[in-house]
Amino acid sequence: MSRRVEDLEREALQELSRASSERESLREARNRYLGRKGEVAELLKGLGSLPPEERKKAGEAVNNLKDRLEEAFDGALSAFDESEKRERLEKERVDITLPGRSIRPGKLHPVTRITDEIEDIFTGLGFDIAEGPEVELDYYNFEALNFPKDHPARDMQDTFFISDEVVLRTHTSPVQIRVMEKGRPPLRVIAPGTVYRRDSDLTHSPMFHQIEGFMVDRDISFANLKAVLTLFLERLFGGTAVRFRPSFFPFVEPGAEVDIRCVICGGNGCRVCKGSGWLEILGAGMIHPNVFRKVGYDPGEYSGFAFGLGVERVAMLKFGIGDLRLLFENDMRFLEQF
Amino acid sequence: MLFSYNWLKEYLEGAPPARELAERLTMTGTEIESVVETGGGFTNVVTAQVVECERHPNADKLSLCKVRTDREELSIVCGARNMKPGDKVALALPGAELPGGFKIKKSKIRGVESQGMMCSEVELGLKDTSEGIMILPEDAPLGVDFRTLLGADFMMEAGITPNRADLLSIRGMAREAAAVTGAAFKDKEFRVEEAGRPVGECAAVSIEKDAPCRRYAARVVDGVTIGPSPDDVKARLEAHGVRSINNVVDVTNLVLLETGQPLHAFDLDRLDGASVNVRPAREGETIITIDGKERKLDPSMLVIADKNGPAALAGVMGGSPSEVTDSTKRVLIESAWFEPSSVRRTSRKLSLSTESSYRFERGVDIEGVAKALDMAASLILKLAGGKAAKGPIDIYPGKAAPPEIAFSTERASRVLGIGVKTEQVLDILGRLGISARESSPGVVSALPPTYRMDLTTEIDLMEEVARIFGYNNIPTTLPIATVAPGETGKPTAFKRRIRSLLSGAGFTEVMNYSFVSKELFAMAGEGAGVELLNPLTEEQTVMRADLIPSLLENMARNLAHKREDLRIFELAPAFVPGEGVPVEKWKVAGLLYGLRYEPGWSFPKDAVDFFDTKGVVERLLEGLGAEGARFEAAVHPLLHPGKTAALKAGGKPAGILGELHPDLLDRYGLRKPAYVFELDVEPIEKASGKGKKYRELPRFPESARDIAFIVSEGVPFGDIMEAIRKTDLKTIETVELFDVYYGRNIPSGTRSLAVRVTYRSRERTLTNQEVEETHGRVVKTLFERFKAEVRVS
Numbered sequence A: 001m002s003r004r005v006e007d008l009e010r011e012a013l014q015e016l017s018r019a020s021s022e023r024e025s026l027r028e029a030r031n032r033y034l035g036r037k038g039e040v041a042e043l044l045k046g047l048g049s050l051p052p053e054e055r056k057k058a059g060e061a062v063n064n065l066k067d068r069l070e071e072a073f074d075g076a077l078s079a080f081d082e083s084e085k086r087e088r089l090e091k092e093r094v095d096i097t098l099p100g101r102s103i104r105p106g107k108l109h110p111v112t113r114i115t116d117e118i119e120d121i122f123t124g125l126g127f128d129i130a131e132g133p134e135v136e137l138d139y140y141n142f143e144a145l146n147f148p149k150d151h152p153a154r155d156m157q158d159t160f161f162i163s164d165e166v167v168l169r170t171h172t173s174p175v176q177i178r179v180m181e182k183g184r185p186p187l188r189v190i191a192p193g194t195v196y197r198r199d200s201d202l203t204h205s206p207m208f209h210q211i212e213g214f215m216v217d218r219d220i221s222f223a224n225l226k227a228v229l230t231l232f233l234e235r236l237f238g239g240t241a242v243r244f245r246p247s248f249f250p251f252v253e254p255g256a257e258v259d260i261r262c263v264i265c266g267g268n269g270c271r272v273c274k275g276s277g278w279l280e281i282l283g284a285g286m287i288h289p290n291v292f293r294k295v296g297y298d299p300g301e302y303s304g305f306a307f308g309l310g311v312e313r314v315a316m317l318k319f320g321i322g323d324l325r326l327l328f329e330n331d332m333r334f335l336e337q338f
Numbered sequence B: 001m002l003f004s005y006n007w008l009k010e011y012l013e014g015a016p017p018a019r020e021l022a023e024r025l026t027m028t029g030t031e032i033e034s035v036v037e038t039g040g041g042f043t044n045v046v047t048a049q050v051v052e053c054e055r056h057p058n059a060d061k062l063s064l065c066k067v068r069t070d071r072e073e074l075s076i077v078c079g080a081r082n083m084k085p086g087d088k089v090a091l092a093l094p095g096a097e098l099p100g101g102f103k104i105k106k107s108k109i110r111g112v113e114s115q116g117m118m119c120s121e122v123e124l125g126l127k128d129t130s131e132g133i134m135i136l137p138e139d140a141p142l143g144v145d146f147r148t149l150l151g152a153d154f155m156m157e158a159g160i161t162p163n164r165a166d167l168l169s170i171r172g173m174a175r176e177a178a179a180v181t182g183a184a185f186k187d188k189e190f191r192v193e194e195a196g197r198p199v200g201e202c203a204a205v206s207i208e209k210d211a212p213c214r215r216y217a218a219r220v221v222d223g224v225t226i227g228p229s230p231d232d233v234k235a236r237l238e239a240h241g242v243r244s245i246n247n248v249v250d251v252t253n254l255v256l257l258e259t260g261q262p263l264h265a266f267d268l269d270r271l272d273g274a275s276v277n278v279r280p281a282r283e284g285e286t287i288i289t290i291d292g293k294e295r296k297l298d299p300s301m302l303v304i305a306d307k308n309g310p311a312a313l314a315g316v317m318g319g320s321p322s323e324v325t326d327s328t329k330r331v332l333i334e335s336a337w338f339e340p341s342s343v344r345r346t347s348r349k350l351s352l353s354t355e356s357s358y359r360f361e362r363g364v365d366i367e368g369v370a371k372a373l374d375m376a377a378s379l380i381l382k383l384a385g386g387k388a389a390k391g392p393i394d395i396y397p398g399k400a401a402p403p404e405i406a407f408s409t410e411r412a413s414r415v416l417g418i419g420v421k422t423e424q425v426l427d428i429l430g431r432l433g434i435s436a437r438e439s440s441p442g443v444v445s446a447l448p449p450t451y452r453m454d455l456t457t458e459i460d461l462m463e464e465v466a467r468i469f470g471y472n473n474i475p476t477t478l479p480i481a482t483v484a485p486g487e488t489g490k491p492t493a494f495k496r497r498i499r500s501l502l503s504g505a506g507f508t509e510v511m512n513y514s515f516v517s518k519e520l521f522a523m524a525g526e527g528a529g530v531e532l533l534n535p536l537t538e539e540q541t542v543m544r545a546d547l548i549p550s551l552l553e554n555m556a557r558n559l560a561h562k563r564e565d566l567r568i569f570e571l572a573p574a575f576v577p578g579e580g581v582p583v584e585k586w587k588v589a590g591l592l593y594g595l596r597y598e599p600g601w602s603f604p605k606d607a608v609d610f611f612d613t614k615g616v617v618e619r620l621l622e623g624l625g626a627e628g629a630r631f632e633a634a635v636h637p638l639l640h641p642g643k644t645a646a647l648k649a650g651g652k653p654a655g656i657l658g659e660l661h662p663d664l665l666d667r668y669g670l671r672k673p674a675y676v677f678e679l680d681v682e683p684i685e686k687a688s689g690k691g692k693k694y695r696e697l698p699r700f701p702e703s704a705r706d707i708a709f710i711v712s713e714g715v716p717f718g719d720i721m722e723a724i725r726k727t728d729l730k731t732i733e734t735v736e737l738f739d740v741y742y743g744r745n746i747p748s749g750t751r752s753l754a755v756r757v758t759y760r761s762r763e764r765t766l767t768n769q770e771v772e773e774t775h776g777r778v779v780k781t782l783f784e785r786f787k788a789e790v791r792v793s
């Protein structure tokens, strides 16, 4: 019996190696040996004729043979499948260096991107967003903001007039007045928007964008102003040094100009910072008591701070744009970079 | 304001170096925008004397010199030959830096050590060419910084804010510098030698009642000789941007720069009646100002008049007939105080701004009037000779009385967020020349000087305390915020969604000026626009009422550099005249031009058409959640009459879209059609008010039927679709158009449409019979309502 097992194994393996180049003959060979009516099955059937004491041992041998042959044939078959699959996949190869296909999204204007970024920082600090008209009454643009008529402070902002009493707003500060007139403290608001000044050269555009912000409550201090603006500038510019200098805007007092360490030269002095190592970035201050009086708040009860910054300037610094005019030329080669 | 550091130092004891001073001024609120060193772009160059000169032992062309300064003798190798023992020279010591960044150090030249360099004028940046080294005058002192010998100075440019009129002078700036640095302010005194007749015998001055002039002082100098000013006066004026005229006029300008008090010198012999009257101009009066222009006056303007009429515009400019000329012998010097608002009005009305009006508008020190007059008179005597009349004229009816201000340290502590102490307040206010005393515990009573007209209330003093204390010494303390509800951000959020949906659809955002040319404005055929009274250019005169023309300009610009495929949008307000204030309507507009897909290897090269445009608008409305939007055929001046749709949202007009009118295609030289849309944000936002609600997923199967039919081209598909839906609102779930066909086998004037109708009930499975029954009604409707010839159903 064991000889037959050995013979059969040798015979089967020889056949396997002969058939291994063709899947069909391999499958046929497997069937011939391992099929339901194959040689191995025949062998098993023949076990019944053996004496019982040999039967067990012979049975084991045949079953082991069956396992070995199955392993050999299946291995050969699956190797065959593998190589066939490899071949097929090889044929399906694409040139992955060809450009991808998609509908390309458009780009948002750099001014929008910066405005969004700033809005997100302030809404994260609990500020609301307000809007106001771009064509404003003199009252909101100047008078209520403590710029009296016939006052030289008005020269700080060259104004476009629609009529004697109607102007294109020169800053987003009128939104302060409109929001305070409508609401009551506590107020924490930012107001982004378009503003206009009658000035046009390399560094001035007759139309540009500002973001105004203010906070009014009981006991708001200059120290609070410093903290909020420092936090904001650190987030916007990534942990930069900040300094505060006294300055003058009629609607705040004490008034401040806020500088950041020059992002171009790191403070060593360069053309952008005119050698000072600092960049002017924000105007700010404590809301003037006269402004509170105009909106009917008691300056003895409430205090607050306000600030404003130019969006274009931030965009130019953050994106490294050297020429302000690019922002309004709407050249796709420029816009598509953002 | 431009000012000289050296001039400033005439008023200071212990002034810090120029750049340190600039930094300190900047950090206390007087921004120094630039500091320019004049006459000496080098450091560490001193005066020295040549002791002896020999030939260099190892080089024929070089000399080896012994040179001494005030303290040492140095050996210097030199290539020049023009010096001899005893000559004074400019010696750059080791460590010196010359123009162009050239640094001097000890070095061996041909084996001999050279301990510095004798400089030529070229090397010092003083001239473009020179021969040999610079030989100084024999009397030059030794060991002195060569820059001081050259008269080196620093010109500083200060940005003076409108509240600080007191800083518009050398003297005022020096006072501030003293306050913020701790240097001592030393004032100058001027005494006028009055050798002439009593002034009353020479001239008369009067101020008309209620005229906006609170003080008028004058002096007379007789027998002046008009001529050029000395060089140092000329140089000083020119360095400060003032042209030298003659000695008398130069004095008035010099005093203006130094004290901030504008002055005027009249030729007294050319004032009719030797008297002046300060009064409003009479209706119809005119004056020829010293710039030669004739100016029409009105009673809102204040003038200085003689018997004959206006002789000067008060505080703005003098008149030509009475100006000082070469033949002038007697001068009347005016030093006055005019009401700021009056000067400002006159200056604005006449569009005439001068150094004088600039200062009066901001406010000059009424208490400084007489002092400036004396300074001017004494300088005129010095430069132009003559005799001063006895005594000044000084009409000063009401003395200035600045208000006393109560300052609470407790309130200041709360506003500033620091603990403010009384002694600190007294110290700071004292340094600023504010007389202050503690009137009760924690309360300081302060009286500002007359030149600080900006200090009138407590908050003004708080700012003074804060800025001298130093903003950077105030801590940062995050506020303790009261939580309050707010929903002011809605309009902004909606606009953000519009931007994000359109950019997602491939549109790049543009930003155009809100003002356009009249021509561009008229393109959209609107009526009157919102016009600027004072536009900067013709290109920017009217506020736009439509965004599309701007987008067309953008397209033209990009086409000019061969950018052929475009999808751009803009979100901005449009302006239309309203009652009083113009009305602002936010709009969003877009433009499509060129290929539907970006040019490339793998997309079909089809051009965009009307339906791409409509599709963009439809997806935008869907993304915004706008309900009940409808499109209707329409006409619009910018658009092709057969390819224009008007949008209605919530029943209200909400914009237009379509193909650009062929006339405009020609105007812009376009080879392919362009498509645009312009939508009104407000009605769309209103139609988008409802929040999203979940609708249960269908539990029963659908059943779809296709119909193909031929129908007249004149029947809008929108009507057909609506009619089909209305056949049974309950079971018709969707109606989809999947084919539109013109041409072969279709009679002309008609088209073939194919539609898939999907039936589904939300309550149960529809039987085949039910579906057939409804579908039959659909077919019947098509036939009856639209005369459709149904081919497949």
Ligand SMILES: [Zn+2]
Pocket (backbone or CB within 6 Å): A262, A263, A264, A265, A266, A267, A268, A269, A270, A271, A272, A273, A274, A275, A277, A278
């Ligand atoms: Zn820099």
